[in-house]
Amino acid sequence: MRQGCPYGSHRVLEPVGSLPQAAWKVDHTRPIYDNEMLIDVTTLNVDAASFRQFKETAEANVGAGKEKLEAEVGRLLMEVVNTRGKLQNPVTGSGGMLLGQVAELGEKVQGRDGLKVGDRLATLVSLTLTPLAIDEIKAVRLDADQVDITGHAIIFASGVVAPLTGDVGERLALAVLDVAGAPAQTARLVQPGDTVFIVGGGGKSGMMCTAMAREAAGVTGNVISMGHSDASCQRLAELDAADIILQGDATNALETMRQLEAATGGEKADVTINCVNIPDTEMTSILCTKPGGTIYFFSMATSFTRAALGAEGVGSGATMIVGNGYAPGHARVALNMLKTHAKLAEILTRMYL
Numbered sequence: 001m002r003q004g005c006p007y008g009s010h011r012v013l014e015p016v017g018s019l020p021q022a023a024w025k026v027d028h029t030r031p032i033y034d035n036e037m038l039i040d041v042t043t044l045n046v047d048a049a050s051f052r053q054f055k056e057t058a059e060a061n062v063g064a065g066k067e068k069l070e071a072e073v074g075r076l077l078m079e080v081v082n083t084r085g086k087l088q089n090p091v092t093g094s095g096g097m098l099l100g101q102v103a104e105l106g107e108k109v110q111g112r113d114g115l116k117v118g119d120r121l122a123t124l125v126s127l128t129l130t131p132l133a134i135d136e137i138k139a140v141r142l143d144a145d146q147v148d149i150t151g152h153a154i155i156f157a158s159g160v161v162a163p164l165t166g167d168v169g170e171r172l173a174l175a176v177l178d179v180a181g182a183p184a185q186t187a188r189l190v191q192p193g194d195t196v197f198i199v200g201g202g203g204k205s206g207m208m209c210t211a212m213a214r215e216a217a218g219v220t221g222n223v224i225s226m227g228h229s230d231a232s233c234q235r236l237a238e239l240d241a242a243d244i245i246l247q248g249d250a251t252n253a254l255e256t257m258r259q260l261e262a263a264t265g266g267e268k269a270d271v272t273i274n275c276v277n278i279p280d281t282e283m284t285s286i287l288c289t290k291p292g293g294t295i296y297f298f299s300m301a302t303s304f305t306r307a308a309l310g311a312e313g314v315g316s317g318a319t320m321i322v323g324n325g326y327a328p329g330h331a332r333v334a335l336n337m338l339k340t341h342a343k344l345a346e347i348l349t350r351m352y353l
């Protein structure tokens with residue numbers, strides 16, 4: 001069996017010498033190397049910012065009909081995978097996760113995580129570094145950012161995976177695991193008594209962060225969650241975890257700051273968590289956070305330049321944290337939330353099953 005690098009550099013085609021995440025193109029072909037796991041893929045959970053971009057491009061190409069849109073999103077996705085050997089959206093740079101079953105284990109990864117051929121799993125490493133080949137697109141679920149396919153993926157020795165035990169529906173598990181880093185980081189960042197502001201609070205990660213912030217801030221804390229559309233605000237009302245629900249456009253920084261201040265009697269947030277799937281919301285997060293507070297940019301549409309220069313421009317010394325998708329124990333935290341937060345589980349089940 002061929003010997004591979006633990007971080008997958010042996011799969012990089014372009015540019016030579018880079019690691020798979022930074023690579024433009026990776027080799028997704030079989031056979032596998034000694035430190036790899038081959039997965040028969042059944043579902044892709046496409047990152048929300050990426051899926052939105054695919055949908056917008058598809059709409060521009062073919063118009064608004066559901067079937068035409070589904071077909072076009074599938075075609076665009078296939079084109080990226082065929083070109084790059086992985087699902088990394090060239091515009092947003094983001095990927096997603098996958099669901100599948102173990103097809104083969106290399107010599108060096110026999111028995112890892114207790115897995116054997118045929119076991120079902122979700123990957124916790126990004127599709128942006130996962131060699132992937134799609135044979136067929138079987139279904140595109142426009143409302144869930146998920147795509148059913150037949151194909152294969154390759155996971156390196158260093159890639160984290162979550163075996164699926166069957167106690168949570170697979171599509172729901174995949175959706176929740178995709179954003180598992182967000183509630184786990186919220187639990188670390190929010191202290192009792194904090195004022196917490198969640199931007200994009202009515203989305204998947206936003207609702208999880210709102211529920212987690214409620215728990216971590218305690219009865220003396222103040223959790224303010226902001227939705228955009230009527231639908232996401234209604235989800236937040238049903239979730240019943242935020243003290244205050246705001247509705248607005250997070251690309252309008254001054255207006256959002258005024259809304260927050262009006263709702264809190266002039267107070268800004270100790271911790272702001274940005275969970276939107278659109279660009280240009282950095283200044284909202286900065287202006288709504290105390291100068292000595294903390295901003296967690298979970299959104300993949302965040303621009304480092306806009307955040308850094310924007311904070312400098314308004315004299316904010318807030319600590320800004322890059323939304324690392326990994327946090328120790330994040331998968332357990334996320335899946336456990338489905339057991340401990342009945343309303344969250346109910347809403348997400350409706351959205352993703």
Ligand SMILES: NC(=O)c1ccc[n+]([C@@H]2O[C@H](COP(=O)([O-])OP(=O)(O)OC[C@H]3O[C@@H](n4cnc5c(N)ncnc54)[C@H](OP(=O)(O)O)[C@@H]3O)[C@@H](O)[C@H]2O)c1
Nearest residue numbers: 048049200203204205228229232250276277299300323325
């Ligand atoms: N850091 C990481 O490792 C990591 C991992 C996975 C995902 N992500 C990123 O996390 C973000 C959230 O993912 P998700 O799956 O939770 O997405 P999601 O379920 O699609 O939620 C995104 C939310 O953003 C809201 N939004 C859109 N436009 C807005 C606006 N103008 N003002 C205020 N809110 C607006 C949407 O509200 P409406 O529906 O009402 O418009 C929606 O509720 C995405 O950017 C995704 O790429 C990061």
